[in-house]
Amino acid sequence: MNFILLIGCLLFSSASGRCPDGFVTFGLSCYYFSHDVGTWIGSQVACNQAFFPTKANLVEINDQEENHFLYQQAKATQKDYWVGASDLQIAGMYRWLSGKVVSASSSHWIPGQPSRGPEHCMNILQGVSTSNCWNDAPCNSLYYFICETPAN
Secondary structure, eight states: OHHHHHHHHHHHHHHHOOOOTTOEEETTEEEEEOSSOBOHHHHHHHHHHTTTTSOOEEOOOOSHHHHHHHHHHHHHHTOOEEEEEEEEEETTEEEETTSOBOOGGGOOBOTTOSOOTTOOEEEEOSSSSSSOOEEEEOTTSOBEEEEEEEOO
């Protein structure tokens, strides 16, 4: 019985991957929820350089499950977080740092967002009642941030 439990634990841990210290595992990714605030660009720099040799970026939200996980983490910490999308290249067209366009069909914007104007960087807000928590904010605002890197 103990042997079967041990094998199951080993299979589960290898399937979910390993994450650097301080990161949380979800699916095939590792997430770091910052304890400090930064601007959107400063947060991306921190993700990219602070965990050397691990290379991370501001999180790219790929599906409903990942969005729900991140929203639940934000609610648990009672913090708002930068994520890795902006419309800095083309106003009104949000793109992830990978270059992928934020799909309108899979987006989770708060009603009335994005609101245009001087707000060009995406964050998630924990103070809303559903996981439709995406918001656009001025990129020089200070927020906590979420870094993502693939699990090993």
